[in-house]
Amino acid sequence: MRIATGGILHETNTFAEGTTPLEAFVGEGSRQKLLVGEEILKAFSGVGTATGGFIAVADELGFELAPLIRTFPQPSGIVEQDAYEHLADMMIEKLEQAMPVDGVLLDLHGAMVTEELEDAEGDLLARVRSTVGPDIPIVTTLDLHANITPAMTAAADVLVGYDTYPHVDCMERGVEAARILADTIGGRIRPVSGFAQVDMLIGPPKQCTLVSPMKDVLELVQDIETRPGIISVTFAGGFPFSDIRDAGMSVVAHADGDEALAQDTAEEIAKYVWSLREAFRLELTPLHEAIRFAIESGEGPVILADGSDNPGGGAPCDGTVMLEALIEAEAPRATVAIIADPEAVAEAIAAGVGSQVTLKVGGKTDNRHGRPLGLTGYVKLISDGNYVNRGPMMTGLPTAMGRSVVFVVGEVEVVLTEQRIQPFDMEALRSLGIEPTQRLLIGLKSAVHFRADYGDIAAEIFEIDTPGVHNPDVTRYDYKHLRRPMWPLDDV
Secondary structure (H helix, E strand, O other), rough: OOEEEEEEEEEEOOOOEEEEOHHEEEOOOOOOEEEOOOOHHHHHHHOOOHHHHHHHHHHHOOOOOEEEEEEEEEOOOOOHHHHHHHHHHHHHHHHHHHOOOOOEEEEEEEOOOOOOOOHHHHHHHHHHHHHHHHOOEEEEOOOOOOOOOOHHHHOEEEEOOOOOOOOHHHHHHHHHHHHHHHHHOOOOEEEEEEEEEEOOOHHHHHOOOOOHHHHHHHHHHHHHHOOOOOOEEEEOOOOOOOOOOOOEEEEEEEEEEEHHHHHHHHHHHHHHHHHHHHOOOOOEEEEEHHHHHHHHOOOEEEEEHHHHOOOHOOOOOOOHHHHHHHHHHHOOEEEEEEEOOHHHHHHHHHHOOOOOEEEEEEOOOOOOOOOOOOEEEEEEEEOEEEEEOOOOOOOOOOOEEEEEEEEEEOOOEEEEOOOOOOOOOOHHHHHOOOOOOHOOOOOOOOOOOHHHHHOOOOOEEEEEEEOOOOOOOHHHHHOOOOOOOOOOOOOO
16 A cells, blocks of 8 residues: 655744745745655654654554655745745645555645635645545645635545644544545545534634633544544634634534535534634733732742744744833743844854843834843853754654854843744753743743643743734734634624
8 A cells, every 4th residue: 555645734824924935845944844755754753743643554554655745834924826836836746756646645734825825725635636536535634723624625535633732632643544544545434524614713722622612622522533433523723813714613524424424513513612602702811910920929930821922823933022021020030932033143142151242132023023122131051952842742853943042131031042933842941951840930932832841830821912913812803804704703
């Protein structure tokens, strides 16, 4: 059995500044740079990603993987059309060279928007389907934040979305997808799909599956997956920062040959989610209130989740509002991770470890995440910024922050990096000599993913209200393309 595999992944924040060029997908600074052919298998074997799951099942069942291309840069603005066309053409060319194949396993995100395509994954899946023909099964994994569309369900036989947020089950879903494909090729199952959209747009904190109401939805989904005739169910929270028609929550149910069962199941879950809509209302904590709580309590670490400047959702990661507030409050034992500012990093490195220096920090991408701060402090540490995730999310995946500096202002440590990364794994700090359990306040440029690793050590977690293109309150955005009415934007 020969299976083609690959992925072009991107989470597109259409409110973010600028566009995403080809260099973001192929350059050394990309989160997961372009890999071709056997490079994919070497890079992801044993790594906690969907592709890692594909490889594990191939090894277990003894089928051959024909790797195409795979790339996954940091989330950012709308993808340039030429970049998408180049990558899509490259994937299809590799697929044509790999044929004949018995099936296709794709590792996709589900929220990629290009200059001409609201639904890039739907287009890519259609191209793959056109290449392999109507009878070759296509199974793809998707992120929980996928904006699933009718075009995706039409082109793929099975869509397997992550169940968890933080995404600690990426590899498990890759394993599930690969086994479903093997069973389909073997004639043991005949997957059919049911699809339902839920007219709800929900910010990231309320999509966290560790707490209700998403925890309740996940429990229902997992219970339904045990019913006779059901192969797999995906409930997607959606990515609200992609202003497209099909943004929002959705359900895909796959049954064994029974289309009515699949559709009824998808609609059952959609109705249940709709009934919980008031529980999805979001409340953010004022920044100064959260800082005051930590200082008065004296017990840490208190986590300040600055979701508005989360690079994992397309923000620039150089916002300074949280940093400025911590410095003004003279917060003790405080750390801010991270501020991506190559200029400040270069100046700090030139000054050298132990040197006192005045730097202009952050606020250089746009005027929506705080102003540049002129700060005087000392350079505590310089690093190459490389580490490997050791927490439960994407375990074993190498991460590159670029050259990195720990810059100390008063008692506030500022992690300055060359690259935008979401510091959800504690190794981001530990690799720089910062022990999270010894800090009172830790400000993270992350919305939810940090909970996977920091949840057990946190004395308190606050989702703070700061400005930015990833602010969790969806009612603050001016949507132009989203279908309406949509809760909570509209009174429905």
